[in-house]
Amino acid sequence: MKVMQLLPELNSGGVERGTLEIARALVASGHESLVVSNGGRLVAQLEAEGSRHLNLAIHKKSLSSLWQIRPLRRLIQQHQPDIVHVRSRVPAWLTHFALKGIPAAQRPHLISTVHGFYSVNRYSAIMTQAEKVIAVSDSVVKYITDHYKNCPPEDIVRIYRGIDPRAFPHGYQPSAQWIHQTFADFPQLENKFLICLPGRITRLKGHETLIHLIQKLQADYPDLHAVVVGGADTRKAAYLDELETNIQSLGLTDRITFTGHRPDIREWLAFSNVVLSLSSQAETFGRTVLEALSVGTPVIGWNRGGVAEILNRLYPQGLIDVDDQAALLHAIRQQMDTPQQIAPVTEFSLQDMCDQTIALYDQLLKSG
Template identity: 80%
Template sequence: MKVMQLLPELNSGGVERGTLEIARALIADGHESLVVSNGGRMVAQLEAEGSTHLTLPIHKKALSSLWQIRPLRKLIAQHRPDILHVRSRVPAWLAHFALNGMPANQRPHLISTVHGFYSINRYSQIMTQAEKVIAVSDSVVQYIRDNYRNCPPEDIVRIYRGIDPQAFPHGYQPSAQWLNQTFKDFPELENKFLICLPGRITRLKGHETLIALMQQLHEHYPQLHAVVVGGADPKKAAYLKEMHDSIQAKGLSDKFTFTGHRSDIREWLALSDAVLSLSNQAETFGRTALEALSVGTPVIGWNRGGVAEILSHVYPQGLIAVDDQSALLSAVKQHIDAPPQVAPVSMFSLKDMCDQTLALYKQVSGKD
């Protein structure tokens, strides 16, 4: 089987990681893997793992991207994949036009993955116009059914995103060297009860909720400390300053640590005593929450989207009603007063995700 995946770029993010994971699984199963994107820092890894990368500027939400229809059609005709798998809206539109210009008997089978709760319009509808539409959670299945009636329910296939349990083993402890360096860089973290809010610095992640929570708790729990693990895009500098000003005005400066962008997320999740998921909008999956639970760190999060699906299966005591500040407060208090044990995670594995995706490729292409 020959599979060609299309996405805008290969720099960082869940879509990109998923593309590499499926590419790796294809190679391991003896198939041919091609990826078309505008390139990026993950290309070297993709190629080292046996896939072919084809560079094409299919990343811009601009009319000028239409110039890529013909080059894309040429690539498809040249490589003749059995499956064309689109993972984003601009590449999906370009694939749509490219395939329309090809004889029906020369077109590959088209599969899409809906990774996000996209804005509901004609532009996004393209993601639901494929032979099979992969939804990354039940929440996404519901979103497609509610908003895109043109997509037959039998064409939607729920395949949960997954993580490698060996990369996030239950009971994982950071190395002594890592701990020494971290306590040297951030001495304020030693001997504290750490609550962690992971993710990029954006308004969506719920930092204001964390600040309000710390304001309510810090006097009763002097050992409590908040860690924000994630970097701020230069465009978010004003929001970051706003947060720091708010923390300072409330007299909480010594209760917060901002680590900036980190590539050692596993260590931070394992070091933390509890991880919060407080996004203002539903997340389609909630990978970081799953990674935290996998290493054995409790997660407390709003009951919506993919995070709620993970928590309901793995750690239901961490589920709290959306925006219920008092429920959040009491949940955090309970976790400080009587730290619970998180059972090993047996669902949502990377292997399941890859196996189910490859099975779908084989079914659609008739090569199973």
């Protein structure tokens, strides 16, 4: 079969990674994989792995994007995919209008994936108007059924995101060379108990909570150090400055390190003693939580959204009531005083995600 996936851009993030993973699985199974986006740094990898990338400016949330309806319709008619899989709202709307101009008998099957808890409105509703709607967690299933009553429950298919356990093996340790280089770059991390907050620098990720934690714990635990692993794009530079000013004013500059954007997230997760998930909004899945647990690093996170689903099944003692600062403090102290062992992860595999998605494509094709 021929599958065309659509998303705004191919730079970084969960949507992008999921697109590449399904594209790779399609090619490995002997299917044809097309991806339509405005391009980005992951295009080279996508094409090296056997997919074809079609460049189209379907990334802007503006009326000018409507000019892309006809070019998109031409691409669909030219390539005649069996399945069109939309992964974001602007591409979903453009696809909606593009398909209207194609005779019903010639239209491909339409699938969407709801990756986020979008604002509830007509603009977001388009993600629930496909033949099958993939939800990336039970929390997303609930979000759809609560807010979009026009979407028949039988059309919603929960397919958890997954990771490759071979890429994040249990008990993984970074190489001596990596550790040596890290201590050369960040000498302040040597012989420290490391708390890691992974993710991009945005107001949603809980950096203020981390700063508050370190402030409370510093007197009792002189070896404690926090690492924030993730970069700030240019639009978030002011927020990063704000955080650094706050850290400086509290005298915590030698206690918290910002690593910037890193391609070696597995190493940082394995190298850390504890990983935190403190987003101020529920996450639909929480892939980094899963990656950390997979390599064997304990995770402490708020009890909501996809993160709660993962922790409930894999490490329930890491669950903390949302915004319960005292419980969070207690959980960190416990980890420092008595480090916990994590059992090997046997759920949420990338293979399952890919198999279930391709089976869904197959099911639609067979339905006529």
